Amino acid sequence: MLANYFPVLLFIAIGTAIGVGALIGSRVINTLLGNQRPDPEKLSPYECGFEAFEDARMKFDVRYYLVAILFILFDLEIAFLFPWAVVLQEIGWEGFAAMFVFLGILVIGFVYEWKKGALEWE
Amino acid sequence: MLETIAAANQTVINVLNSTLGPVAGPAAKTLLNIVLVLVPLLLTVLYYQLVERWVIGWIQVRRGPNRVTIFNIPFLRGWGQPIADALKLLTKEQIIPQGSDKALFLLAPVVAVAPAMGVWAVIPFAPDWVVSNVDAGLLVVLAMTSMGVYGIILAGWASNSKYAFLGAMRSAAQVVSYEIAMGFALIGPLLAAQSMNLSTMVAKQGGNYGFFEWFFIPLFPLFVIYFIAGLAETNRHPFDVAEGESELVAGFHVEYSGMTFAVFFLAEYANMILIAALASILFLGGWLSPFDFAVLRDIPGVQWLTYAGIHWFLAKMCIFLFLFLWVRASYPRYRYDQLMRLGWKIFIPITIVWLLVVAAMTLEPFASAPIINLWFGK
Numbered sequence: 001m002l003a004n005y006f007p008v009l010l011f012i013a014i015g016t017a018i019g020v021g022a023l024i025g026s027r028v029i030n031t032l033l034g035n036q037r038p039d040p041e042k043l044s045p046y047e048c049g050f051e052a053f054e055d056a057r058m059k060f061d062v063r064y065y066l067v068a069i070l071f072i073l074f075d076l077e078i079a080f081l082f083p084w085a086v087v088l089q090e091i092g093w094e095g096f097a098a099m100f101v102f103l104g105i106l107v108i109g110f111v112y113e114w115k116k117g118a119l120e121w122e
Numbered sequence: 123m124l125e126t127i128a129a130a131n132q133t134v135i136n137v138l139n140s141t142l143g144p145v146a147g148p149a150a151k152t153l154l155n156i157v158l159v160l161v162p163l164l165l166t167v168l169y170y171q172l173v174e175r176w177v178i179g180w181i182q183v184r185r186g187p188n189r190v191t192i193f194n195i196p197f198l199r200g201w202g203q204p205i206a207d208a209l210k211l212l213t214k215e216q217i218i219p220q221g222s223d224k225a226l227f228l229l230a231p232v233v234a235v236a237p238a239m240g241v242w243a244v245i246p247f248a249p250d251w252v253v254s255n256v257d258a259g260l261l262v263v264l265a266m267t268s269m270g271v272y273g274i275i276l277a278g279w280a281s282n283s284k285y286a287f288l289g290a291m292r293s294a295a296q297v298v299s300y301e302i303a304m305g306f307a308l309i310g311p312l313l314a315a316q317s318m319n320l321s322t323m324v325a326k327q328g329g330n331y332g333f334f335e336w337f338f339i340p341l342f343p344l345f346v347i348y349f350i351a352g353l354a355e356t357n358r359h360p361f362d363v364a365e366g367e368s369e370l371v372a373g374f375h376v377e378y379s380g381m382t383f384a385v386f387f388l389a390e391y392a393n394m395i396l397i398a399a400l401a402s403i404l405f406l407g408g409w410l411s412p413f414d415f416a417v418l419r420d421i422p423g424v425q426w427l428t429y430a431g432i433h434w435f436l437a438k439m440c441i442f443l444f445l446f447l448w449v450r451a452s453y454p455r456y457r458y459d460q461l462m463r464l465g466w467k468i469f470i471p472i473t474i475v476w477l478l479v480v481a482a483m484t485l486e487p488f489a490s491a492p493i494i495n496l497w498f499g500k
Contacts, residue, residue, distance in 0.1 A: 004254055004255070004257075005254065005256060005262075006152070006254075007152045007155070007156070007243050007253045007254035008240060008243040008244065008253075008254050008256065008262060010149075010153070010156060010243075011156050011239065011240040011242065011243035011253060011254075012236050012237065012239070012243075014156055014160065014239065014240075015236040015237070015238065015239030015240045016232055016235075016236040018160075018239060019231055019232035019234075019235040019236060019385050020232055022381050022384065022385050023216070023228060023231070023232070023382060023385065025381070026211075026212050026213070026214075026380055026381035027381075029212060029213060030213060030214070030215055030216065030380070033213060035213060035214065035215045036215050036216070037215065038215075038217065038218075040220070042217060043217060043218070043219050043220040044219070045219045045220065045221065045222075045281070045282050045284075045377065046219075046283055046285065046376060046377065047283070047284060047285075055221075056221075056281070056282045056283050056284045056286070057279070057287065058284070060287075060288075060291055061291075064291055064294075064295050067295045067298065067299060067462075068298065070466075071298040071299065071301070071302060074302040074305075074470070075298075075301070075302060075305065078302065078305035078309070081305075081309050081477075082260075082261065082309070082312065082318070085309045085312035085313045085481075086312060086317065086318060087316075088313060088316070088481060088484060089316055089484060089489075092485060092486075096481055096482065096485060100478065103477075103478070114467065119462070119467055120459075121458060121462050121463070
């Protein structure tokens with residue numbers, strides 16, 4: 001059973017190896033060819049040709065947090081829906097009704113946050 | 123043809139098992155399978171990028187790349203371009219900007235590419251042509267594609283550039299928003315197929331009525347939303363505000379150069395091809411023939427049209443891959459607020475409503491009603 005997932009793991013490992021190999025390989029090639037010539041101007045972060053004004057890790061809009069929190073709520077919802085969808089024909093209309101109630105509660109919350117303006121990006 | 127391949131496959135398994143033993147033999151076969159998937163995938167990424175430039179060139183009434191040939195063969199004009207590009211990227215200096223978090227900066231492309239490759243382990247290309255036929259295939263796919271956003275966030279944070287940071291924030295918010303619509307859209311095929319195993323999901327779309335049996339007909343709204351959410355998930359036009367070259371230069375990978383950029387590029391294109399493959403499997407019957415009607419199966423001249431096989435799967439993927447390019451050449455970029463509005467206020471309500479409709483259709487007495495029993499009566 002779990003052995004079925006070994007190829008997936010192996011595949012991820014090979015994908016990682018491709019990424020790491022490409023980065024290290026090109027670094028080695030560039031060092032050998034003499035292409036790797038850093039200087040302070042080249043390494044400074046890109047900003048319209050000026051010297052960078054301040055640290056780039058600045059404050060950002062709180063709405064990104066809001067999107068992340070809403071995402072967690074809805075994604076959990078989807079996690080509940082997955083097993084339900086697979087067995088729906090066995091649990092029949094009772095299962096349908098249960099999920100209808102569950103989705104109904106979620107929709108109430110969704111309508112609330114919509115009316116509150118949580119989904120607005122002006 | 124299929125029998126020959128199956129026989130050859132069995133011979134390889136036998137040879138590997140007898141020479142390497144019962145543990146190393148299957149592992150070696152798995153490794154061989156992975157190579158058989160990866161090499162065509164990497165070649166597709168390489169040449170899809172060329173096709174992209176050609177198609178967009180033709181749509182804009184210009185030629186696209188036509189200078190770099192292979193061995194000066196006139197017929198192959200432009201065919202050397204991806205190889206030349208790859209060589210160029212390979213020999214370019216890797217710049218790690220000042221003030222960046224070096225470890226995270228180099229980790230980000232690897233984090234992006236590993237799941238983009240690994241997810242192909244569960245994609246079935248034809249009956250039994252799959253590296254790992256796991257029962258929770260669709261869950262594995264969702265889990266892996268969700269990992270992609272970490273690469274974006276890490277890249278934006280580690281770069282120490284304002285453009286990269288803004289691009290990463292936008293991109294992450296966009297990707298998670300559309301992941302909800304995409305997740306809801308994927309429940310549809312699950313309800314219809316009653317299984318998470320991707321091979322079973324394709325098999326459930328087979329029958330006596332060819333393409334009328336495929337899930338895209340009863341699930342049409344979900345099918346459309348899945349594809350559009352797929353465009354947004356992979357940051358493609360018209361949802362590419364994360365890159366938005368006219369405002370953010372290149373978004374989260376603006377500070378990446380040479381091979382570090384190429385690895386991001388590889389992950390992005392592998393993800394696009396994955397979206398095309400998944401759309402074909404879940405909604406368009408994967409490797410099944412569109413002309414697989416019961417009446418055609420006994421007519422000698424057209425029998426071959428009804429045979430299932432990887433050629434149908436690849437043809438369906440090509441349709442989606444072309445759609446990606448067609449959309450890119452045709453539509454202007456969405457504004458960010460429009461994009462979030464589309465994801466949250468339009469797609470999520472539509473998918474929730476249609477999910478309930480589909481769920482009701484899969485249950486008696488609707489499931490055995492005429493027409494509906496074509497998809498849900500199995």
